[in-house]
Amino acid sequence: MxxxxxxxxxxxxxxxxxxxxxxxxxxxxxxxxxxxxxxxxxxxxxxxxxxxxxxxxxxxxxxxxxxxxxxxxxxxxxxxxxxxxxxxxxxxxxxxxxxxxxxxxxxxxxxxxxxxxxxxxxxxxxxxxxxxxxxxxxxxxxxxxxxxxxxxxxxASPIFALDILHQFKDSLGDVMVVSPDVGGVARARELAKRINAPLAIVDKRREKPGEIAEMTVIGNVSGKKCIIVDDICDTAGTLCKAAEVLMEHGATEVHSYITHGVLSGPAVERITNSVMKSLVISDSIEPTDAVKAAPNIRILPTxxxxxxxxxxxxxxxxxxxxxxxxxxxxxxxxxx
Structure with missing residues (x-):
């Protein structure tokens, strides 16, 4: 019209x-x-x-x-x-x-x-x-x-899928998508379907808010390049801990694709010092100078x-x- x-x-x-x-x-x-x-x-x-x-x-x-x-x-x-x-x-x-x-x-x-x-x-x-x-x-x-x-x-999953297909084009067979909690399985499954990759879940249990008592990996991540996908990364505590657990279970690399990089408090320092090879966020939130300077954080345009x-x-x-x-x-x- x-x-x-x-x-x-x-x-x-x-x-x-x-x-x-x-x-x-x-x-x-x-x-x-x-x-x-x-x-x-x-x-x-x-x-x-x-x-x-x-x-x-x-x-x-x-x-x-x-x-x-x-x-x-x-x-x-x-x-x-x-x-x-x-x-x-x-x-x-x-x-x-x-x-x-x-x-x-x-x-x-x-x-x-x-x-x-x-x-x-x-x-x-x-x-x-x-x-x-x-x-x-x-x-x-x-x-x-x-x-x-x-x-x-x-x-954001279509943008993430395009980026993953480009970044991992030589090793797509080794890629595994990971949901950092049970509540995010639908989001992770959507991305896994787009890139034709298997899916794993990190199940976390909290004793009280802000503290993670235990993490369990559901799925075999041994020898895989794991891609954690979620919508929000705030203080990055859960994300960095999930990356450590995946590496302990045999993952060769851990990358994260997060839509909204809130990244408050110690988040950038945690990510810089973590075992994660890269964190990819969108520019839905204006990145700070610290985020732009972080060596393992990359920003995708929306x-x-x-x-x-x-x-x-x-x-x-x-x-x-x-x-x-x-x-x-x-x-x-x-x-x-």
Whole structure:
């Protein structure tokens, strides 16, 4: 269906490099210049957030690019206030492009008298005027049901699959995909299916939160190049311990592919000193200088996928087509 309005992109301060990369990719796809809407997102002296949009957005199809990563509360408030500013400026539609959806780990009540913060965040986003959400690798897929608006959840596994097929092209027969816990088996199985590799599981048991009492490997990893796949790496304690256990069980190499590199606290130091040969993350969260300098951390770009997804939403065509290697491979040609 032909569209009269142009897609217009605006960004908060959470990940400006990714926002600029998305506009560059969209410029390539469309054969015309695509720039971020001129705006300022600033803080008063008391840290209140203020937004001013300098361009006319009346009747426009608006896309706000903003991960709700650390500092999660500041970035979330920026997203909400930008949306409110656009709604009050008569934008035709507001889509939140949230590469990393914060608070997603609080998706259920784990014990009495605890919140479901992911649902609260969903309510706040809808109340602020957001009419559609585009995100990647939600920690829990059921969060899509917390919204009464369309939610497009992209997957990093097709990008990871393309990279693995390139990096391990001479030894694919030795590759084994590993889930670091039972809860991540579906994600690991999806990647294993894409690269035609076997699957193993590391079963961990905790005595109390933050402490891992015991790890057991389910599957024979002897002589294999193990690839741990997960959606979030925070302090990297579990990841580094899982790598050690796999090496103890006979793995020749351990690599990790993690969608969202939160990498807080001692994470980078742990990864640098670990037995892991490499950690591959996406740029859904802006990497710190320490992450960029780490010798065994590599960053894959998500801008090509998000740029195409935004164009598909604008055109009213399928976003799920980006889940297929055949569709994604041309977009990433020359990048991976």
């Amino acid at each position: 032909p569209t009269i309005t142009e897609p217009k992109l605006i960004s908060g301060n959470a990940n400006m490099p990714l926002a600029n990369a998305i506009t560059r990719r969209m410029s390539m796809h469309r054969g015309m210049s695509q720039k971020l809407v001129d705006a300022r997102v600033e803080r008063f002296n008391d840290q209140e957030i203020f937004v001013e949009v300098y361009e006319n957005v009346r009747g426009e199809d608006m896309f706000i690019i903003q991960s709700t990563s650390n500092p999660a509360n500041d970035n979330l408030m920026e997203l909400l206030i930008i949306s409110d500013a656009l709604r009050r400026s008569s934008a035709a539609r507001i889509t939140a492009v949230v590469p990393y959806f914060g608070y997603a780990r609080q998706d259920r009540r784990t014990k009495a008298r605890t919140p479901i913060s992911a649902k609260l965040v969903a309510n706040m986003m809808v109340e602020a005027g957001i009419e559609r959400v585009l995100t990647m690798d939600l920690h829990a897929a059921q969060i899509q049901g917390f919204f009464d608006i369309p939610v497009d959840n992209l997957y 801008a090509p996928m998000f740029a195409q997804a935004i164009l598909n939403i604008w055109h009213g065509t399928s976003v799920s087509s980006l889940f297929e290697n055949e569709t994604l491979a041309p977009i990433y040609e020359g990048i991976l």
